[in-house]
Amino acid sequence: MPSNGEPQALDAAHWRAPFSEGAAVRGTVAVPGSKSLTNRYLVLAALADEPSVLRKPLHSRDSRLMITALEQLGAVIEALPDPGPFGPDLRITPLPRAHTLTGPVTVDCGLAGTVMRFVPPLAALCSGVVDFDGDAGARVRPMGPVIAGLRELGVSVEDDGRGTLPLRVVGTGSVTGGTVTIDASGSSQFVSALLLSAVRFNSPLVLHHKGGSGVPSLPHVDMTVSVLRDAGVAAERIGDAAWRVSPSDVAGLDVTVEPDLSNAGPFLAAAVVTGGTVSIPDWPAHTTQGGDQWRWILPLFGADVRVQGGTFTVTGPDEIAGVDLDLSEAGELAPTVAAICALATGPSVLRGIAHLRGHETDRLAALRTELNALGGNVEETADGLLIAPAELHAGVFHSYHDHRMATAGAILGLRVPGIRVENVATTAKTLPDFPGMWDRLVRRGS
Secondary structure: OOOOOOOOOOOOOEEEOOOOOOOOOEEEOOOOEOHHHHHHHHHHHHHOOOOEEEEOOOOOHHHHHHHHHHHHHOOEEEEOOOOEOOEOOEEEEOOOOOOEOOOOEEEEOOOOHHHHHHHHHHHHOOEEEEEEEOOHHHHHOOOHHHHHHHHHOOOEEEOOOOOOOOEEEEEEOOOOOEEEEEOOOOOOHHHHHHHHHHHHOOOOEEEEEOOOOOOOOHHHHHHHHHHHHHOOOOEEEEEOOEEEEOOOOOOOOEEEOOEOHHHHHHHHHHHHHHOOEEEEOOOOOOOOOHHHHHHHHHHHOOOEEEEEOOEEEEEOOOOOOOOEEEOOOOHHHHHHHHHHHHOOOOOEEEEOOHHHHHOOOOHHHHHHHHHHHOOOEEEEOOOOEEEEOOOOOOEEEOOOOOHHHHHHHHHHHHHOOOEEEEOHHHHHHOOOOHHHHHHHHHHHHO
16 A cells, blocks of 8 residues: 555555535534544443443444454453344443463454554563564554664564564563653654553553654543542643553443544535535533544534534535644644645645544645646645645545545535545444435425
């Protein structure tokens, strides 16, 4: 799979993105649970001292990969009866302490950053050998800071010096804890990975970030600390770029997962780019999800936003204004934001997202390549994109096996007839049945 923004070969079915035919899209869309919260709760439940129940979890490729990985290490995860609209609740029986694995274990990370980064520290808490690998795209995603952090903690990690998958963790059943310094400027997941497993270290973990820039997407680290604290763990931020977690007994969880606010973005964008109105129910009043930034991002485009009675409603403007945005705290929103910018009447600047070059693909290069291939006027900068108004035309929008690239193509298709999204099935990574949800919104609401 290309990771440098060059288009993929046309080797997958092309989904014809629904065109709104100039009509305003209107409707209400319920979105499934947050991937980020689901996978954090799964990891913490696997580290707890008694069984947990996870209600309204996300059922997607990323969460399935996490479930399978935890089962490989010895957790037991069962679907409960009476599933809701997005799948069953889950009961998680945790990993036994100092669990001895039966023979070598292989974990398939797919393209899931949470699996490839959160699970190796768990493997170190088991006795045995665990091999990690994933999709071709996963093999170019950075892992070095997690590897370095584990080695500072005395864990044996074999990666042949690559700093990427594939790698092997040789666990001894315990991790000492102590003070660790890593460069987390490439991903907040490097921090969260070590904080989560620290609940079972032998002594407190004090984790420092030291790098050329700050930790991107800091709300995701805040989310990790919040999940730990809600479970009774002594976890705190102790400086601008430092955290402390003390070993703790973790009671069984009984938690309900919030809807995924980042995945709500494309549906909200449908209202913005067509001048329509779209509502998302069950929007949390308080949350650590980066997707909550839609509250203030969308009005910058000229949209009207209201959150009332737990429902987030956006009404699009007559003309979309250009924006100047620092997305360093919510980089996962950038593909959706870039799609809106490409349809704006004025120029836009997106900043603070250099770390997106290490996501499922190099998202900055991919967005530049695909938007320009449709007639756009997009330039890369050191840490973002410059997007100028341009008349877009029909064509294939390549996904690069990246779910957020695929949904960006769908947004463009509302306003540009003849957009075909290559490999729209990749949206199942975090949003199962996206094509069906999108089609129902556009066909019924326009």
